[in-house]
Amino acid sequence: MPTTPDTPTNQHKLYVKSLWSPPLSEIPTWVDTRLSRFFAKLRALFKCRKAQPNPLPFQRTTLCKLRYDTNLIFPDTDKGLGPCAVTYHQYVTDALTHLTDPTIFKRLSHEEAWARARTIDHDIRSWLTSHKQALDKNAINYIEDHLHRNRHSPFGQFYTLYKIHKPRTPTGFPTRPVCSDVSSLPHGLGKWVNTQLQPIARAQPSYFQDSYSLKKLLSNADIPPNAILFTADAKSMYTNIRTGLALAHISHLLCQEAGRTFHHYNTQALVEALKLVFTNNILKFGDTYWQQISGTGMGIAPAPPWATIYYAIHENRVLPRWTSQVIFYRRFIDDIIGIWACDNCPECNNALWAKFKAEMQQWHGLEWEFSTLSQSCNYMDLTLTISGHTIQTTLFEKAQNLYLYLPPHSLHPRGPLQSLIFGNILRIHRLCSTPEEIRTHSRAFYRCLINRSHHSATITPLFHRATQNARAYMLRTPDDHALRQCTLQAKTDNTIFFHLQYHPQDPTARDLQYTWQQTIATPPNDVPLSQLTNIDGIRVPIQSLTIAYSRPPNLRNQFSIRSIENRGRAVSSYLT
Numbered sequence: 001m002p003t004t005p006d007t008p009t010n011q012h013k014l015y016v017k018s019l020w021s022p023p024l025s026e027i028p029t030w031v032d033t034r035l036s037r038f039f040a041k042l043r044a045l046f047k048c049r050k051a052q053p054n055p056l057p058f059q060r061t062t063l064c065k066l067r068y069d070t071n072l073i074f075p076d077t078d079k080g081l082g083p084c085a086v087t088y089h090q091y092v093t094d095a096l097t098h099l100t101d102p103t104i105f106k107r108l109s110h111e112e113a114w115a116r117a118r119t120i121d122h123d124i125r126s127w128l129t130s131h132k133q134a135l136d137k138n139a140i141n142y143i144e145d146h147l148h149r150n151r152h153s154p155f156g157q158f159y160t161l162y163k164i165h166k167p168r169t170p171t172g173f174p175t176r177p178v179c180s181d182v183s184s185l186p187h188g189l190g191k192w193v194n195t196q197l198q199p200i201a202r203a204q205p206s207y208f209q210d211s212y213s214l215k216k217l218l219s220n221a222d223i224p225p226n227a228i229l230f231t232a233d234a235k236s237m238y239t240n241i242r243t244g245l246a247l248a249h250i251s252h253l254l255c256q257e258a259g260r261t262f263h264h265y266n267t268q269a270l271v272e273a274l275k276l277v278f279t280n281n282i283l284k285f286g287d288t289y290w291q292q293i294s295g296t297g298m299g300i301a302p303a304p305p306w307a308t309i310y311y312a313i314h315e316n317r318v319l320p321r322w323t324s325q326v327i328f329y330r331r332f333i334d335d336i337i338g339i340w341a342c343d344n345c346p347e348c349n350n351a352l353w354a355k356f357k358a359e360m361q362q363w364h365g366l367e368w369e370f371s372t373l374s375q376s377c378n379y380m381d382l383t384l385t386i387s388g389h390t391i392q393t394t395l396f397e398k399a400q401n402l403y404l405y406l407p408p409h410s411l412h413p414r415g416p417l418q419s420l421i422f423g424n425i426l427r428i429h430r431l432c433s434t435p436e437e438i439r440t441h442s443r444a445f446y447r448c449l450i451n452r453s454h455h456s457a458t459i460t461p462l463f464h465r466a467t468q469n470a471r472a473y474m475l476r477t478p479d480d481h482a483l484r485q486c487t488l489q490a491k492t493d494n495t496i497f498f499h500l501q502y503h504p505q506d507p508t509a510r511d512l513q514y515t516w517q518q519t520i521a522t523p524p525n526d527v528p529l530s531q532l533t534n535i536d537g538i539r540v541p542i543q544s545l546t547i548a549y550s551r552p553p554n555l556r557n558q559f560s561i562r563s564i565e566n567r568g569r570a571v572s573s574y575l576t
Contacts, residue, residue, distance in 0.1 A: 014142040014192060026535055034529075037519040045507040045515065052505075054411055067558055070568045074559040078161040078176050082402040083560060086162070088568040090172060095160050095285060096574055098177040104239060105283075105290045107575075113282055113289035117154040120185045120280045121147060127189070127272055134266035139192050146188030155284040156184040156297070157562045165398050177239070179283055179297030180562065190277045190301040196265045200254075201305035203261070204312040205319075206331040211382055212430045214330060214337065218384070218391045221328055226342045228373040229384055229391075232360070234334035235367040237307060239295040243278055245364050246296070246310045250274065253313060277302060286564050286571030307333050314363040322356055336368070337379045382431060394437040395428065403448045408455065413502050413509070413549050418462055421449075425466035429474055442467070494543040502549040509547045516545045 055063060066072065073091040077084050086094075099105050108116065124147060128140060160175040181187045201207060208214050234240075251271045258267045281292040281300065296303050311331070319329060328339035343349035357370050371377060376385040383396040405420060406412055428441045442463070449459055476484075498512065522528045532540050564571070 014138045014195065016138075016141045016145045028532070028535060030532060034520045034523070037523070038515060041515045041519055042512075045511060049505060051503070054409065063555070063558070073561070073564065073567070075159065076161055076560060077400075078163045079165055079398060081164060081398065081400050082404050083556070084162050084164060086172075088564070091160070091564070092286070092569075092571055092574055094172065094175045095158065095177075096571070098160070098175070099158065099285060099288075099290050100575075104292060104295050106293050108282070108289040108291055110289060113155065113284075113291075116280070116282055116291065117185060120276075120282070121151070121154070123276060123280075124185065124189055127269075127276060131266065131269035131272075134269045135192075143188040143192060146191075147185055150183055150185050150187065153183055154185045155282050155289065156181040156187075156299070158283040158285040158290065159562050165400050176298065178299045179281055179292065180299040181281065181297065181301065184282065186277050186280050187301065189273055193270070193273050193277050194302040194305060196270050196273075197302050197305035197309060199264060200257070200262060201308040201312075204308060204316070206312060206315050206329060207308065208330045208332065211380055214332075214380075215382070215393050215431060215433075217330065218328070218393070221339070221391065223339070223386055223389045223391060224327070224341060226344075227327065227339050227386060228342055228375060229377045229386060230336075230338050230340050230373050231371045231377050231379050232336035232338075232368045234311075235369055237311075237334035237366065238298045238303060240365055240367065241296045241307060241310055242364055243294050243296070246306070247275060247278065249313050250306070250309055253309065274302075274306075278306070284563075288571045288575070304333055311363065311366065314360075318359050321359075325352055325356065332380065335380060337377075337384070340373055342373070392433040394432050394434075395441050403452075405449060405452050407452045408458070409453070410554075411502065411504055412551060415549070417454075417459075421459065421462045422466040422469055425463065426470045426473060429467075429470040491543075494541050495546050496542050496544075497546050497548045499548045499550065501552055503552070509549075512547055513545060521545070 053060065066074075071088055072085055073088050074083050074085055075091065076082075099107075124143065128135070128143060132140065157180045159178050159180065161178060163174045163176060166174050181190060202209075208217060251274065254265070254267055254270060258265065277300065278296065281297045283290045283292065283297075296306060308331075315329075315331070319326060325341050325343075326338055327341050328337075330337050340353065343352060353373065357368070360368055360370075376383065378384075378396045381396055383394050385392045385394075406416060408417075424445055425442060428438055428445070432438045432441060446459070446463060450456065498516075500506075500512075518524070520529055529540055529542060534540070561567075
């Protein structure tokens with residue numbers, strides 16, 4: 001496939017971990033010698049000893065009782081606001097509220113679900129055969145690997161997120177349905193579809209990448225005196241996207257733009273793949289099976305660019321008629337932000353505003369809830385305020401945010417705490433317009449960590465370094481950032497990674513690096529690794545070792561579940 005400016009940039013993610021090993025005859029003797037020394041030293045460093053439990057005895061007892069209490073479920077909340085606890089009965093009832101909607105889901109028997117799975121497997125393999133010439137080797141291997149690995153449990157998983165930031169109803173908090181397709185047969189194909197749709201979604205006039213991109217767009221806008229802000233939120237956007245209509249509209253767009261605007265996709269292959277992915281969402285919930293017959297499952301890999309493109313088709317027809325009033329407009333999937341230029345006549349302005357909202361609603365049943373026109377609004381994680389001819393920005397955080405940062409007694413290396421502080425301080429500097437707001441949010445973040453029992457003597461130096469790093473970052477030009485990225489990539493290409501699960505009683509990273517230097521990189525009285533060659537005479541490019549720590553299972557792994565089988569009364573019994 002030829003490389004063009006609009007070629008998908010995340011194609012490298014479609015790879016299967018290789019199990020290849022070189023023939024023994026091609027491995028130089030020095031490789032075995034140095035590796036043997038390295039692992040011999042490691043065996044001497046890693047000693048089996050009794051570990052001190054992290055939780056206190058009463059905490060372990062409580063956690064054990066909660067874990068094996070079949071009456072409680074610990075799902076996540078929407079918007080990343082942390083975990084919550086609900087009864088098993090409430091959780092199943094809330095989930096079935098969505099699944100029993102006959103306009104969205106159809107219940108399947110066990111036999112019907114497995115028959116559909118066999119058909120899906122056959123259809124995807126036939127698609128691969130038909131479009132082999134349009135796919136690269138990585139994509140083919142990736143899709144085939146997912147078909148193979150998911151064959152024993154070929155269904156997506158259905159679960160719900162609780163919207164605790166929304167008003168509570170008589171039956172409890174509203175929920176967001178999620179259709180996770182990671183374990184499903186179409187998942188690999190869906191990831192490929194995502195790589196094909198992303199460049200098209202990014203090319204839409206209303207698209208922006210993240211909050212910082214939006215802030216930069218707004219900072220370049222000249223705000224007239226009659227400007228005012230508005231936002232809009234789609235009501236259950238994914239659920240209300242009618243699959244057949246969306247397939248027809250997006251397929252037509254793909255056929256129109258192929259070879260004209262975009263050159264990275266094969267039209268027939270992509271259109272057929274869209275149909276396979278979005279019409280074969282088979283889900284399992286407890287002991288029940290369901291097929292989504294309309295709408296888009298939140299959790300399907302290409303759902304975000306699919307939804308972005310689908311409504312952009314309507315936007316691109318409507319917005320050119322409103323350039324006098326809508327002087328700025330952007331959308332992040334189902335969230336709109338805009339600037340409205342008010343008419344001097346209040347009655348005329350109200351009529352225009354009402355007409356604009358009505359036209360935005362006229363797209364196959366999608367409903368948008370518009371805010372009132374205002375000088376200030378909250379949008380995503382920003383608070384935007386018109387100030388003179390500019391727009392000031394600062395962080396917006398929901399009142400229900402629990403700020404569940406890692407406590408100091410959590411079993412993590414030092415790196416995650418440093419990354420947390422550096423990353424969040426940089427985010428504050430990027431998203432806040434004024435020094436006063438930067439100081440306010442930095443101090444609030446500092447207090448959150450203190451409230452999580454972090455010691456001032458530990459985090460204060462990190463905050464000073466993070467602030468210096470953020471200020472230096474904000475002064476760099478785009479060329480500076482690109483150069484640093486290339487330098488970092490070149491360094492990574494010459495790095496070897498040693499994967500290890502972290503434990504505080506293990507040898508330190510410094511001990512491991514010393515062992516690496518003494519046995520492999522620069523052993524005493526021996527040739528440095530960088531000067532050695534393989535059997536073809538090519539020098540070894542490895543310059544450094546990185547200790548890549550993974551974390552041990554945490555409370556989330558123990559309590560946050562996707563499958564609820566064997567947790568309580570069978571889900572099917574709720575449906576009889």
